[in-house]
Amino acid sequence: MLFNSFTFAIFLPLVLAVHWGLSSRVRLQNVVLIVASCVFYGWWDVRFLFLLLLSSALDFTVGLLLDREQRQQRRKLLITVSLVSQLGLLATFKYFNFFIDSFSELVQTLGFQVNVPTLRIILPVGISFYTFQTLSYTIDVYRRQISAVRDPFAFFAFVSFFPQLVAGPIERASRMLPQFSAARSFVPLTAVEGLRQALWGMAKKVVVADNLAPHVNSIFQNYQSLDGVTLAWGGVLFSFQLYCDFSGYSDIAVGIAKLFGINLARNFRYPFFATNIADFWRRWHISLSTWFRDYLYIPLGGRQTSRLTSARNVMATFCVSGLWHGADWKFVVWGFLHGAYYLAWSWVRPNRVEPVAQQPRPRFVPTPTELIGIATTFALVTLAFVFFRAESIGHAYGYLLRGVTHPIEPIDARSGVALAYVFPLVAVEWTQRHRDHGLDINHLLVPARWALYLATALAIVEFGNFGEVQFIYFQF
Numbered sequence: 001m002l003f004n005s006f007t008f009a010i011f012l013p014l015v016l017a018v019h020w021g022l023s024s025r026v027r028l029q030n031v032v033l034i035v036a037s038c039v040f041y042g043w044w045d046v047r048f049l050f051l052l053l054l055s056s057a058l059d060f061t062v063g064l065l066l067d068r069e070q071r072q073q074r075r076k077l078l079i080t081v082s083l084v085s086q087l088g089l090l091a092t093f094k095y096f097n098f099f100i101d102s103f104s105e106l107v108q109t110l111g112f113q114v115n116v117p118t119l120r121i122i123l124p125v126g127i128s129f130y131t132f133q134t135l136s137y138t139i140d141v142y143r144r145q146i147s148a149v150r151d152p153f154a155f156f157a158f159v160s161f162f163p164q165l166v167a168g169p170i171e172r173a174s175r176m177l178p179q180f181s182a183a184r185s186f187v188p189l190t191a192v193e194g195l196r197q198a199l200w201g202m203a204k205k206v207v208v209a210d211n212l213a214p215h216v217n218s219i220f221q222n223y224q225s226l227d228g229v230t231l232a233w234g235g236v237l238f239s240f241q242l243y244c245d246f247s248g249y250s251d252i253a254v255g256i257a258k259l260f261g262i263n264l265a266r267n268f269r270y271p272f273f274a275t276n277i278a279d280f281w282r283r284w285h286i287s288l289s290t291w292f293r294d295y296l297y298i299p300l301g302g303r304q305t306s307r308l309t310s311a312r313n314v315m316a317t318f319c320v321s322g323l324w325h326g327a328d329w330k331f332v333v334w335g336f337l338h339g340a341y342y343l344a345w346s347w348v349r350p351n352r353v354e355p356v357a358q359q360p361r362p363r364f365v366p367t368p369t370e371l372i373g374i375a376t377t378f379a380l381v382t383l384a385f386v387f388f389r390a391e392s393i394g395h396a397y398g399y400l401l402r403g404v405t406h407p408i409e410p411i412d413a414r415s416g417v418a419l420a421y422v423f424p425l426v427a428v429e430w431t432q433r434h435r436d437h438g439l440d441i442n443h444l445l446v447p448a449r450w451a452l453y454l455a456t457a458l459a460i461v462e463f464g465n466f467g468e469v470q471f472i473y474f475q476f
Contacts, residue, residue, distance in 0.1 A: 001043035002470060003252050004206055011040070016259055026183045030157040033260070037160035041125070048124040051089065056159040058085055059134040060152060066141045067148035075142060082138040090131050094123055095327045126166030128324055132291055134159055137173040139295060146174050154180040161262065163253040167246070167473040169267040169287035176262075184261035194258025196453070200439040201251025203456050203464075208421045209244035210465035212237050215418045220389060223399045231403035233418075235382045238389045240422050243272065245472045246285070251437055270433045272381075272426075275373030276349075277341040280381060288324070292317050314346075315339040330387045330396060337384040364431075421463075 001008050015036040022028040042049045062082045069075050140146045149155045157180045158173065219226060219234030226234075250267040257264045267287050274280035281289050300313040315336065322335020366374065383400075390396035428438045435441075439456065441449050 001040050003249070003256075004202065004466065004469070007043070011036075012256065012259075019260060020186050023185055024183045026181070027151070027153050029184060030151075030153040030180055033157045033162070034153065034160055037157075037162040037165060040162040041160065041165055044125050045122065047122075051093070051124050051127070052130060052160060053156075055086060055089060055131060055134055056156050058082065059138045059159075060149075060155045062138050063141045063148035063155075064150070066138065079138060079142040082135065086131050086135050090127060093127060095323075129168050129170055130159055130165060132170050132288075136170070136291065136295065140173060146177075149173070149177050149181070151181060161257070163256040163260075163262075164264055167249050167253070167471055168285075169250060169253070169265045170291050171265060171287065175265065179262050187261065190258050190261065194255040196255070196439040196441075197258070197437050198252045198255030199453065199456055199460075200437050201248040201253075201255060203248075203438075203460050204244040204251065204425070205248035205471070206464035206466060206469075207459055208425050209241050209248060210469045211421050211463065212241040212244070212418055213465075213469065216241050216389070220395075220399065223402055226402070226406075228403045228406050228408045231399060231406075235386050235389075237418055237422070239272070239378070239382045239385050240425065242385065242388070242472060243268075244425065249471045249473065266436065270429055272378055273374055273430065273433055274377050275370055276377055277338065277345050277380065280377055281338075281342070288321065292321050296320060311343055314343055318342065325388070328392070330390060330393050333393060333396075334384050334387045337380075337387070341380055341384075 001011060015032065019029055019032045019036075022032065038049055041052060059082055062078050066075055066078050069078065137146075141148050149158075154177060158171070158176045161176075161180075164171065216234060216238045219230060219237070223231055223234070247268040254264045254266070265287055267285060269283040269286065271280050271283035274283050297313055297317040300316060301309060302313060303310045305313070318335040318339030319332050320335070322331040322333070322338075325331045325334070386399055387393065387396040390399060432438050432440060439452065441452060444452070
């Protein structure tokens with residue numbers, strides 16, 4: 001079931017009515033959320049539910065055993081069971097054919113012929129997200145940073161909570177389990193804020209992302225006949241398409257969660273206004289970048305090692321992060337590029353400067369230094385996103401090569417039309433960059449607020465693409 005579908009427009013009010021009809025009865029509220037989440041998730045394929053329930057039951061059980069066990073050797077065995085089981089499921093459903101095909105290609109380059117089996121597997125929607133969410137729970141229990149939850153309804157509601165189930169944010173049990181364990185009551189002001197954020201997220205998705213998609217698809221599919229400027233513009237448009245698609249989903253998820261009295265973590269903080277690559281990763285897909293920081297980069301040693309080992313840790317983290325996005329070497333290349341960017345930045349200039357956009361009252365007009373930093377960071381990020389969007393490494397290489405070598409010509413009219421979607425987005429987000437989202441406008445007078453709400457709603461109705469286009473990150 002998609003947020004941008006007619007079915008969901010019926011589904012959500014029904015779930016809200018039943019949920020708040022059981023106000024102050026938290027266990028029954030959690031049961032409602034679990035059932036609703038099963039319906040929401042099973043709408044794609046009911047077989048996916050068994051994997052979700054298996055993954056949740058496994059780590060709920062492991063968490064209880066870890067909490068009771070005092071012997072370190074057995075605790076290590078239990079956390080190993082969780083890691084091997086969860087990563088094994090992820091590897092089987094998402095990476096099995098990738099590893100088999102890569103092995104086969106390697107053997108063939110050595111001059112051997114080999115026939116290896118492959119599996120016809122449907123990738124379960126959101127498996128990368130909820131697997132990492134349950135793993136963070138068992139790892140935190142193992143580290144004794146949190147205690148295991150005893151209430152299975154609270155735990156299953158935490159894992160399966162439908163607004164963020166299939167594309168995050170990847171939540172931590174320390175933040176979420178207390179919210180599912182305590183009684184929740186309806187707070188009108190919180191619900192209104194949730195509606196505003198969901199409205200802004202929907203506008204980014206159906207007005208900007210889905211209207212940029214045809215331009216991006218056309219440019220990437222026909223790159224061999226296009227000029228360098230158009231190809232560069234295609235990369236820029238895809239950067240905005242991906243951002244609006246994914247951050248739009250996150251805004252909708254966070255907004256809907258507020259309607260149920262649940263606060264999700266912020267997943268984006270205006271990343272295209274970052275002044276350097278380290279700043280970018282403090283703003284882009286925050287829940288994933290902090291997950292890899294806490295559960296991979298720091299355990300590898302982080303920066304508390306030699307310079308060479310620290311560089312290895314950075315590259316390993318970014319390459320694994322790239323592979324997390326998909327079973328294809330192009331994502332590894334994407335991660336490698338970001339790792340190289342990060343290392344270059346950290347070696348040239350230590351990451352100690354507070355970015356302008358994180359100051360309480362940022363200047364409306366950036367300084368020349370800030371503007372150069374924003375433009376350079378965006379250009380580097382867009383370059384790497386070509387690998388993210390291309391069908392293969394070869395496709396990305398051909399795209400970039402033609403962009404460099406082909407004569408430059410003016411942008412065609414169709415690409416110019418796309419600017420009508422990008423410019424208003426940039427203008428609003430630049431103005432709002434010290435606030436949570438584009439419609440976080442409580443500081444305005446009531447008539448001005450309602451005028452902006454109405455304008456956003458009308459823009460969705462008038463310019464929205466309502467073809468129920470799937471969110472890009474659903475494939476990860």
